[in-house]
Structure formats: C-alpha cells, structure tokens
Amino acid sequence: MTKENIDLLLEKLAHGSFAHELVNLLKETERENWPWALDELLKARLKNKVQELENAKNQKP
Amino acid sequence: MPKIKSLEIKGFRAYGIQAQQIDFEGLLTLVWAPNSQGKTSLAEAIEFLLTGKTVRREMIASAKREFAEALRNAHLPQTEEVYVAAHIEDETGCVHYVKRRLVRDYTGRDPCLSELEVDGKPADNLKAIGIHLSQPPLEAPVLMPHTLRYVISTQPQERTEYFKALLEVSDLEEIRDAIAQAKNRLAEPAYEVSALYESCRSHPTFGNELAFLESIQPTEGVVEEALNKALARVLIEHGDVHDGIDARLAVAKELLNRRRVQTFPIGDLLPTNQPSWGARPEVEPTLSAFLRAKDAVDKEVARLLRLFHEVLSLVEGVESAVDCPVCETPLALTPHRLRAIREKVEASTDYTKHRREANQVLSNLISIAQNAIQEANRACPPAVTWQEQDRARYMPALEELLDDRVKTIVSEWESVLADLKQAKENIKRKATSLKETIASLQIDDLNESIVKHLGQKAKQLFAASSEFDNALEAYKHTTEPLIETLKQEVDRRAGMEGWQDLINLCESRESLLGWLIERFAYQQVRIDIDEAISDIDAAKAEVLDDKFSELGQEILRWWNLLRPGEPTSFYGVERGGSGRRFIDLKARLGHPGTADSQGVLRDAVAIFSDSQLNALGLAAFLARTVREGNGFVVLDDPVPATDREHRAFFINNVLNELIGEGIQVILLTHDEQMRKDVEELYAHVGLDSFTITMGNPIQGSFIKKNRDTLDSKLKLADQYLSSQDAESLKNAARTLRDAAERFCKLMLVQERRKNGERSALVTDYDGKTLGQLRPMVEPLLTNNTSHPGKLRVIVQRLNPGSHDHEVPPIGDLKQCLGDLKALRKEYLP
Numbered sequence: 028m029t030k031e032n033i034d035l036l037l038e039k040l041a042h043g044s045f046a047h048e049l050v051n052l053l054k055e056t057e058r059e060n061w062p063w064a065l066d067e068l069l070k071a072r073l074k075n076k077v078q079e080l081e082n083a084k085n086q087k088p
Numbered sequence: 089m090p091k092i093k094s095l096e097i098k099g100f101r102a103y104g105i106q107a108q109q110i111d112f113e114g115l116l117t118l119v120w121a122p123n124s125q126g127k128t129s130l131a132e133a134i135e136f137l138l139t140g141k142t143v144r145r146e147m148i149a150s151a152k153r154e155f156a157e158a159l160r161n162a163h164l165p166q167t168e169e170v171y172v173a174a175h176i177e178d179e180t181g182c183v184h185y186v187k188r189r190l191v192r193d194y195t196g197r198d199p200c201l202s203e204l205e206v207d208g209k210p211a212d213n214l215k216a217i218g219i220h221l222s223q224p225p226l227e228a229p230v231l232m233p234h235t236l237r238y239v240i241s242t243q244p245q246e247r248t249e250y251f252k253a254l255l256e257v258s259d260l261e262e263i264r265d266a267i268a269q270a271k272n273r274l275a276e277p278a279y280e281v282s283a284l285y286e287s288c289r290s291h292p293t294f295g296n297e298l299a300f301l302e303s304i305q306p307t308e309g310v311v312e313e314a315l316n317k318a319l320a321r322v323l324i325e326h327g328d329v330h331d332g333i334d335a336r337l338a339v340a341k342e343l344l345n346r347r348r349v350q351t352f353p354i355g356d357l358l359p360t361n362q363p364s365w366g367a368r369p370e371v372e373p374t375l376s377a378f379l380r381a382k383d384a385v386d387k388e389v390a391r392l393l394r395l396f397h398e399v400l401s402l403v404e405g406v407e408s409a410v411d412c413p414v415c416e417t418p419l420a421l422t423p424h425r426l427r428a429i430r431e432k433v434e435a436s437t438d439y440t441k442h443r444r445e446a447n448q449v450l451s452n453l454i455s456i457a458q459n460a461i462q463e464a465n466r467a468c469p470p471a472v473t474w475q476e477q478d479r480a481r482y483m484p485a486l487e488e489l490l491d492d493r494v495k496t497i498v499s500e501w502e503s504v505l506a507d508l509k510q511a512k513e514n515i516k517r518k519a520t521s522l523k524e525t526i527a528s529l530q531i532d533d534l535n536e537s538i539v540k541h542l543g544q545k546a547k548q549l550f551a552a553s554s555e556f557d558n559a560l561e562a563y564k565h566t567t568e569p570l571i572e573t574l575k576q577e578v579d580r581r582a583g584m585e586g587w588q589d590l591i592n593l594c595e596s597r598e599s600l601l602g603w604l605i606e607r608f609a610y611q612q613v614r615i616d617i618d619e620a621i622s623d624i625d626a627a628k629a630e631v632l633d634d635k636f637s638e639l640g641q642e643i644l645r646w647w648n649l650l651r652p653g654e655p656t657s658f659y660g661v662e663r664g665g666s667g668r669r670f671i672d673l674k675a676r677l678g679h680p681g682t683a684d685s686q687g688v689l690r691d692a693v694a695i696f697s698d699s700q701l702n703a704l705g706l707a708a709f710l711a712r713t714v715r716e717g718n719g720f721v722v723l724d725d726p727v728p729a730t731d732r733e734h735r736a737f738f739i740n741n742v743l744n745e746l747i748g749e750g751i752q753v754i755l756l757t758h759d760e761q762m763r764k765d766v767e768e769l770y771a772h773v774g775l776d777s778f779t780i781t782m783g784n785p786i787q788g789s790f791i792k793k794n795r796d797t798l799d800s801k802l803k804l805a806d807q808y809l810s811s812q813d814a815e816s817l818k819n820a821a822r823t824l825r826d827a828a829e830r831f832c833k834l835m836l837v838q839e840r841r842k843n844g845e846r847s848a849l850v851t852d853y854d855g856k857t858l859g860q861l862r863p864m865v866e867p868l869l870t871n872n873t874s875h876p877g878k879l880r881v882i883v884q885r886l887n888p889g890s891h892d893h894e895v896p897p898i899g900d901l902k903q904c905l906g907d908l909k910a911l912r913k914e915y916l917p
Binding site: 039040050 | 257259260262263266267269270271273274305306307308309601605606608609610612613616617619620621623624626627628630631634
C-alpha cells in the first residue's frame with residue numbers, strides 16, 4: 028500500500044466516520060498484520076456494542 | 089533514472105551455454121532478429137532479471153502447465169548455471185553488478201525460484217539501486233507483443249485490473265477487500281437457544297409474536313413481552329389467560345403434562361436420574377496395608393518382651409501368669425503386663441492408622457453397596473418396573489400412537505430396556521453379596537485370603553456400575569427418538585405442537601436475551617461495516633476519477649504522437665460504475681474540423697481497429713513508463729510490421745520523445761524496415777545496433793553488434809588507414825565514401841525534421857549518389873564558411889574511389905576522415 032493512495036482515500040472520507048477509522052487503522056498497520064488488526068478492531072466494536080446493550084437491557088420497552 | 093549499461097545472458101530460454109553480452113552505450117539500442125531467433129527471450133531475460141519471473145505465464149493462467157521447464161534452455165547440460173546479469177547505473181552514476189540465477193525452473197504447478205545478487209550480495213529486489221517494480225501483472229518496464237495484446241484482448245475485468253495497476257491503485261481494492269473479508273470472519277454468536285428460538289419463530293400460532301424481537305433492541309422487557317404474548321396465543325383456546333409470564337408458563341406446563349399423561353405416560357420411558365456411584369475406595373491396598381501393620385506389631389511385641397523382662401520381673405501378684413519364654417522367668421508374663429506391652433507397641437507404630445483406615449474401607453464398601461442399589465433403582469425409568477397389566481395397557485396405546493413406526497422403534501426400545509433392567513439386577517446381586525460378606529467379618533479376622541476375596545467382590549460391584557452406566561447411555565440414546573416422536577404425536581393430537589419448545593424457550597429466557605443482545609450487536613457491526621465499505625467505495629471512486637483523468641491525459645499525449653490528426657482518437661479513461669469491476673476506455677469519433685472537445689464518445693475497445701487498439705495498448709504502457717519515472721523501457725515489436733504508417737510515427741515521434749525525456753529505449757524488432765529506418769534516423773544519437781541469430785538451437789542464440797552506422801563506418805575507415813597496403817586503402821576509400829553519403833543523408837533528414845517533417849527518413853534518399861547529395865547539403869553547412877568547401881573536397885577526393893583502380897593517396901584519405909569527423913561532430917551532435 029502506497030502511503031499516497033491511502034492518504035488520498037483518507038482525504039475523501041469523513042473524519043470520525045467508521046470508514047475513516049478503518050482505513051486509518053490500515054494505514055498505521057503493516058500489510059501482513061491487516062487481518063489481525065481488523066479482527067481485533069471489529070471484535071472490540073462488537074464487545075462495546077454488546078456491553079451497551081447489556082447496560083440497557085433493563086430498560087422498559 | 090537508472091540505466092542498463094550491459095546485459096549478459098547464459099542458458100536462459102533461447103540462449104545457450106556460451107554467455108551472450110550486450111553493451112548499451114547510448115540511450116537507444118536496436119536489436120534486430122528474424123522470428124524465433126531469441127529476440128523475445130532477450131526481453132524476457134530482462135524481465136526475469138528484474139522480477140524473477142515471466143509475466144507471460146502469470147497472464148495466461150490456463151497455460152501454467154505449459155510453462156513447465158520453460159526458462160532453462162532445453163539443450164543446456166544440467167550442471168550449467170542459468171543466469172541473467174547486468175551492469176546498471178543508478179541515479180548517482182554509480183554502476184552496480186546485478187545477477188539473477190535460476191535455482192528452480194517452473195513446474196506444471198509451482199513458480200520458479202531464483203537468487204538475486206547486487207554487487208555480489210544477496211538481495212530481495214532492486215530498490216536499493218533505484219529500480220522500483222510496478223504493480224502486477226506488468227511489473228517490469230518490458231512490453232512484449234503478448235503483453236500488449238493482453239491489455240486489449242483480455243476480459244473487461246482483467247483489463248480493469250491492468251489499468252488499476254497502471255495507476256498503482258490496485259492497493260485501494262486491497263483495503264476494501266481486507267475489510268470485507270474481516271466482516272466475513274466476524275463470527276456470528278452461537279447459542280444453543282438459537283435453534284429453539286428458530287423453531288418457535290416458525291410456529292404458525294405464536295411465531296409472529298416473536299418476530300419483532302429481530303428488529304428491536306433486545307431488553308428484558310421486550311423478550312418477556314414477546315414470550316408472554318406467545319404464551320397467551322397458545323393458552324387462549326384453553327380458557328382464561330392469566331396475567332404474567334410465570335403464571336402463563338405454569339398453566340401451559342400443567343396443560344401440556346396433563347394432556348400427555350392422559351394420552352400416554354411418556355414420563356415412564358424417561359430415565360429419572362443420573363446415578364452417582366460415589367468414590368471407589370482402594371480396597372485391597374488399604375486392607376493389605378492393615379495386615380502388614382498388624383504383622384509388624386506381632387513381631388515387635390515378641391522383640392520387646394525381652395526388653396520388658398526386667399520390668400515385668402519387678403511386678404508381683406499377677407494372676408494366671410506365665411513363664412517368660414526368653415529368660416525362663418517362671419510366670420513373669422501376666423495378662424495385664426502383656427496388654428500393657430501391646431498397647432505401647434501399638435501406640436508406637438502405624439498400626440492404629442491402618443486399622444482405622446481398614447475399618448473405614450469396610451464401612452465405605454457397605455455404604456457404596458447400599459447406594460449402588462438405590463442409585464440404579466432411581467436412575468431407571470418407571471417402565472422398568474411395568475407389570476404385565478401395565479404392558480397390556482400401554483403397549484397397544486404405543487402401537488396406536490406410533491402407527492407403522494412401532495416395529496422398529498419399539499423393538500429397539502424394549503431391547504435396551506431389558507438390558508437396563510438386567511444391569512440393575514446385576515448391581516443388586518453384587519451389592520448384596522458384598523454387604524453380606526462384610527457383615528460376617530470382624531476386622532481382626534482379616535487375612536490375605538479374605539482381603540483378596542473382598543477386593544474381588546468390590547471390583548465386581550464397580551464393574552456392574554460401569555455396565556449399568558453403559559446400559560443407561562444406550563437406553564437414552566435409543567429412546568430419545570422414541571420419546572421425541574411420542575411427544576410430537578401426543579402434542580399433535582392434543583393440538584399442542586410446539587408448546588414444549590415455547591415452554592423451554594420461556595424457561596431459557598435469560599439465555600435467549602443474551603443471544604439476542606449478541607446477535608443484535610453483531611448485526612449492528614455488520615451494518616456499520618457495510619456502510620464503511622460503501623463510504624470507501626465512494627471515496628475510492630473519487631480517487632480513481634482524479635487518477636484516471638491524469639492517466640487519460642498522459643495516454644492521449646502518446647496517442648497523439650502515434651496517430652496524429654486522426655478523426656477517431658482516444659478520449660480518456662473512465663470508470664464503469666464504481667470502477668471496482670469495470671474501467672472504460674473511451675474513444676472520440678470526430679470528423680475533419682471537429683474540435684477536440686466535440687465528437688461522439690464510444691467504447692474504444694468496441695470501435696477501434698486492431699491497429700488502433702495496438703496503439704492504445706502501447707500508449708497506455710508508455711504513459712505508465714513516464715508516470716513511474718522508469719529510466720529505461722524494453723519494447724519488443726511494439727508496432728506491427730504491416731502497419732507502415734504508424735511505424736513511421738513510432739520511429740519519428742515516440743522514440744524521439746522517449747529519448748528526449750532521457751529514457752533509455754531497448755527496441756527489439758523482427759521488422760527489417762524498422763531496423764533500417766531506426767538505424768538511419770538515430771545514427772547521430774549514438775545508436776547501438778545488434779543482430780540476434782541462432783544457427784544451431786543446441787548452441788543457442790548469438791548476439792552480434794552491427795557496424796554500418798556513420799560512427800562505425802568512420803571507425804572502420806580509421807582502422808583501414810592504419811594499414812598502408814593497397815587493399816586496405818581501397819577499403820578505406822569505399823568506407824569513407826559510404827560514410828560521406830550517410831553524413832549527407834542524415835543532414836538532409838535532420839533539416840526536414842527541423843522544419844516539421846517528422847516522417848523524414850534516410851531511406852528517402854536511397855539511390856542518390858554522393859555527387860547528387862552534395863549540392864543539397866552544402867547550403868546547410870553554415871556554422872563555418874569553410875565547411876561547404878570541405879565537403880566539396882571530400883566528395884571530389886572520394887568519388888574516384890568508386891573505381892577500384894584509382895585509390896586516393898593515404899594523405900588525402902586521412903584528410904577526408906578528419907574533415908568528416910569534424911563535420912559530423914559539428915552538425916550531428
């Protein structure tokens with residue numbers, strides 16, 4: 028991945044968006060570690076979502 | 089920019105055991121060869137040196153098998169090394185020796201292996217000397233006919249990949265693909281309750297009540313509400329519907345059980361308990377240890393009797409005393425004294441501990457035996473105790489319920505039930521026998537024989553317990569489908585199908601909520617990823633648009649050099665849709681007088697002729713070469729020999745442009761006309777010209793430098809003049825006359841090209857004599873007033889040279905050589 032291309036892509040993405048977060052993660056990660064880095068990010072995101080839902084599970088419908 | 093200064097090939101494809109070398113002195117090198125002489129092998133050798141592979145195999149995926157053993161010359165002895173080496177000058181002017189050795193050729197399936205060295209040291213690539221490869225498939229700046237055709241004739245999607253590679257944007261796809269693959273790797277939460285939920289969800293009566301759980305944030309209240317409504321749905325036909333999930337659940341269970349019992353006592357078939365046999369004591373080791381301890385005590389008592397003799401002798405008034413057997417003291421050992429001695433001995437050994445443990449083992453065995461009988465009874469289903477009247481009542485009901493399935497299912501069940509019953513009886517027998525044996529024993533009666541007997545009894549009981557476990561497991565396994573079938577049938581007849589699942593789901597609602605929460609979160613994350621990919625696609629499309637616009641302009645520049653002034657021309661590169669799968673090459677259909685911005689746009693691949701498509705492929709490749717800052721480019725038959733008009737534009741415009749930009753061009757051609765034209769037109773720029781021949785395939789291709797350019801003619805004449813014999817002087821005169829003619833023709837071509845006539849060629853003056861050329865050239869020699877006169881003298885002196893019997897004096901010839909060299913330096917730099 029050339030830095031130039033990934034930077035161009037980041038410029039086109041809304042800062043703070045999930046897409047920006049994902050691409051920025053890949054920019055900061057060696058190519059061979061992409062799968063591991065992405066898996067960790069998605070697992071953490073899933074864990075956070077589950078925790079949010081757990082915290083709200085007593086809410087009345 | 090890096091330049092190749094020399095190339096050496098040995099054993100590679102058409103090249104044989106004798107290494108062939110080419111020195112590249114100028115920016116333009118021409119290599120001519122008829123077909124099948126080793127020309128493309130030379131191009132592929134450079135590609136192999138740079139990349140370690142040949143793109144032809146990579147591009148033609150179906151032909152991988154055909155490329156087995158393709159790189160090593162078939163006639164080369166196996167002991168001979170195969171390599172391609174080069175001297176490469178980097179940007180700083182430093183020359184490096186680069187060598188790639190073939191370690192293993194292609195097999196039908198596997199790629200080749202090679203070792204690369206730079207200045208004698210192992211290297212992975214050539215980045216250190218400034219050579220950066222492009223993205224696949226065309227990584228090296230080497231264009232061969234098959235790669236040129238590939239660009240045009242390949243499938244649209246592959247063409248898309250090629251142009252993305254040109255733009256170095258294939259990596260943008262990698263980002264998208266990596267994220268999409270990560271999404272697929274994200275594991276969906278797996279809960280046992282999910283199957284139960286799916287079963288309930290598809291129930292025709294209450295399934296819809298659960299449906300909204302899939303579209304709403306799951307909470308305890310939401311889950312309870314859904315289950316409550318589902319229960320209400322099933323209970324509504326059975327009278328009052330109680331408020332609250334627990335009340336409804338209790339009613340549903342009661343109704344279901346009642347109906348099942350009324351129809352058939354399914355519970356009688358169910359094992360009621362999993363037996364717990366308790367810990368198994370070490371019977372024989374423990375009791376044997378006790379026996380050993382007891383024996384030790386007896387021996388110690390005997391020994392100590394002597395030691396206690398003196399003490400015993402002091403004690404008087406003992407009744408029923410006996411004589412001491414050791415010291416023969418009459419009646420010294422009274423019962424009281426003996427007990428005292430024994431107590432002391434017992435207290436000083438492990439005897440007490442072992443006796444306690446032996447007692448414990450015996451006690452445990454009794455408990456275990458009693459427990460085994462109870463556990464076996466408790467574990468067995470009530471059907472084990474069915475009497476004849478029970479069988480007479482239930483078996484017909486079973487047959488009626490199961491209909492034609494009864495024969496196989498029931499007979500299997502009866503078989504395992506009988507096995508279980510037998511296992512239970514066996515336990516009872518073994519346990520009772522063990523209990524009775526222990527009850528008849530006193531611990532002090534124990535001996536080795538009794539201990540062994542007890543151990544065997546205990547083992548028999550333990551074995552019977554294990555057999556019961558197996559029989560129970562077989563019973564459960566065999567009975568499970570029977571019970572499920574019975575339940576379904578009973579529930580179906582009662583109109584209660586699916587009730588059990590709903591009851592189970594209600595009782596697992598905590599687990600259900602956990603699963604729903606994880607599933608909802610999982611779905612939300614997947615939606616987030618999809619949205620992110622969509623955003624990335626949109627951003628990528630914008631990046632592609634920007635880059636395509638730049639690339640389109642660069643391709644157009646080369647197109648205009650190759651095919652100036654044509655009404656149908658290349659227009660640009662555009663993405664089709666997102667650009668992920670398709671990239672369109674647009675052509676502009678104009679007519680004379682149409683402005684560049686006007687005309688109808690069409691797909692270039694569809695409307696271009698073969699010649700135009702060839703030009704487009706070449707223009708695209710050259711655009712990349714310039715774009716990526718390659719210092720050199722290898723072009724193997726870039727223009728079809730039949731395409732005369734565009735060959736001229738290529739020679740005049742494209743080569744000139746490349747050289748003008750400082751790019752080294754290694755031009756390979758089988759086209760004789762192209763060779764002639766290039767040699768004539770670029771002689772003044774220090775053209776290197778070579779010919780490849782292959783007389784004998786076993787010896788391989790040979791590369792020979794051509795010597796008929798202006799400089800080589802002058803150099804040859806110089807050599808002839810170093811010898812003063814008549815034959816050499818005659819050759820010198822003839823060579824100088826040829827050189828003078830060449831000089832005149834080159835001058836005329838140069839002048840015409842200066843005036844915008846870019847298609848001017850040396851061959852335009854074929855057939856003109858030196859005398860005819862001189863008057864046309866003299867007016868062009870304006871740098872010094874003496875120059876026209878010098879040319880006139882040269883022509884006068886050399887013209888007689890055409891007659892073999894009249895050779896000019898050596899002094900005149902040397903003067904001509906010096907003047908020609910000066911004029912060449914002055915006017916053809």
